[in-house]
Amino acid sequence: MSIFQLLDIEKYYVVGRTPAGEEKRLKALDGVRLEINEGDTVALVGESGSGKSTLVRLMLGLEQPSNGRLFFRQTELRQLDRQARQAFSREVSFIYQNARGSMNPRMRVGDILGEPMLLHRLCNESEVRQRVSALLEKVGLSASMLDRFPSELSGGQVRRVAVARALASEPRVIIADECVAGLDVSVQAQLLNLLRTLCTEMGLTLVFITHDLGVASYLCQRTSVMYLGCIVEQGPTVELLTKPLHPYTRALTDSFPSFDRPLNAALKGEIPSPIHLPQGCRFSTRCPDVQEACRHKDPPLTLHPGENRAVACLFPLRVEVGVT
Template sequence: MERQTVFTLLDVERTYELGKAGWFGKSRGRLKALDGVRLELRRGDSLALVGESGSGKSTLVRIMLGLEPASDGRVLYGQHDLGQLDPAARKRFAREVAFIYQNARGSMNPRLRIADILAEPIRLHRLRPEAEMTGRVAELLARVGLPAEMAERFPNELSGGQIRRVAIARALAAEPQVIMADESVAGLDVSVQAQVLNLLRDLCREGGITLVFITHDLGVASYLCERIAVLYLGRIVEQGPTGAILGNPRHPYTRGLMQAFPKFGAPLTAPLKGEIPSPVNLPQGCRFAGRCPEARDACRETDPVLAEQAGRQVACHFPLEVAQ
């Protein structure tokens, strides 16, 4: 049975005007944060968005959350255009799609106890009568491995691992179908990070929740997500099954990210040489050509499109060979 499509992104672009400068008000140009992104998410998918800072990962998630509009292209939630939802559908979308912030502590009201923080989305969406609120809060805390007495504490009284668990519980409080998370384990000790990742993975798999996870850590991506999309300067350059892409990358940028990832017992290397082009003044042809050891004349002249290649999608004129 084919799984239901949750999100469809069709040639999504996001451009920012940089304002004007000088006496004559000359435009300083336009920054294209996303450029022709095509993506499909089905029910139960787990997708990691990876890439260097400035690649467009967070912008992509903000657009999928409806926090800002696409400059061009379409974002479909189910069969409906996200930008044209009526108020009732918009409220339903806000309940069904949850977000876990990178700064979990900063996203919470420091004057509210944990019980009130978890009860807020339940009250907003009228999911439980007030008489059941205490029990529902205790249930959510237990689900993320926290004791019921944690409900009476304030955010500043919790450790880093505990506050991340509360953030997950708050996302679950609205009974969502999709969870999006931005570097939700960054800055945690390795042991605590593993606990939070295990929790998030198990909750999503048990509940059939669709997961979109932003990360710089390829190890996290490989552990948590079954699919991966690699972004570079606003474009997806490779996407497909995580095992296939990390086992045999076909785009030179993906290979460079993997080589730059620290490995236990091996010296650090810096394989991604050269400067990232300015998104305000992108070069002709492939935007990775200036840093790519495999670049040829065609790469500097023609911009490659994302196309099917050996079980995944790759935007490269001369993709790397698949290891036998």
């Protein structure tokens, strides 16, 4: 059953005016189509500025799309009534990219974690401390953290509290924005294992934003690759990473460190400004395989014949049989 359905979602921000007085628009999302079903584990990958965080802010209803429609369980998100919105906030949890900034600095860890439990009536006051301690243990923190303020925690500890808070309401869907990046590898492994167990054993739906393709393939069965506000390729993670169809996906996999080959600086230059999108294909200015037609046509995301994959490229890479 579909949990989220995004139909041609656009989001632009007005970032100034031209000398002629016209609005200068930055297109953070430029026609995203995405369906997420119950139990799906989906990675969103793509360079900084490709629109990943904007997409999840819309999915959480924190901002409204400029165009397009966004459904949560067949109802348009903006039309959820009060009761449905409350159910949504219990069912869908979010782990912010900026964990410390997402916490009230005046609340102690015990209250930060206990609040969703009481709000959603998962237990009564007398049980909260014990439940919170158990939750802290799950994310590798001791109960001695209960009385601390966020400012008294290290960066890694705050990130783990953020994961614990997302789990506190016993959600069915977790949306996580770079929640393990920069953590010690042992802590990262612990949190990834925890999330993976929750997905496999409890059928949790996961939308996981990451720059780390290894993390994407460990946690998520499907991956959507974003570039300049669009999904340019999507499909099963392992196939997509081992046999990319879009030159941008190949560039991402080539620039991912691996023990057995030298590292390629696969992509030249920076992602162009979303205020001035390139003519034609949005990747044409950096694509190593660019052809004349690419400078004139922006290819839509299309199902690739014979593959369980969709790609937005006029000249998708050939999938060579036997090559992994």
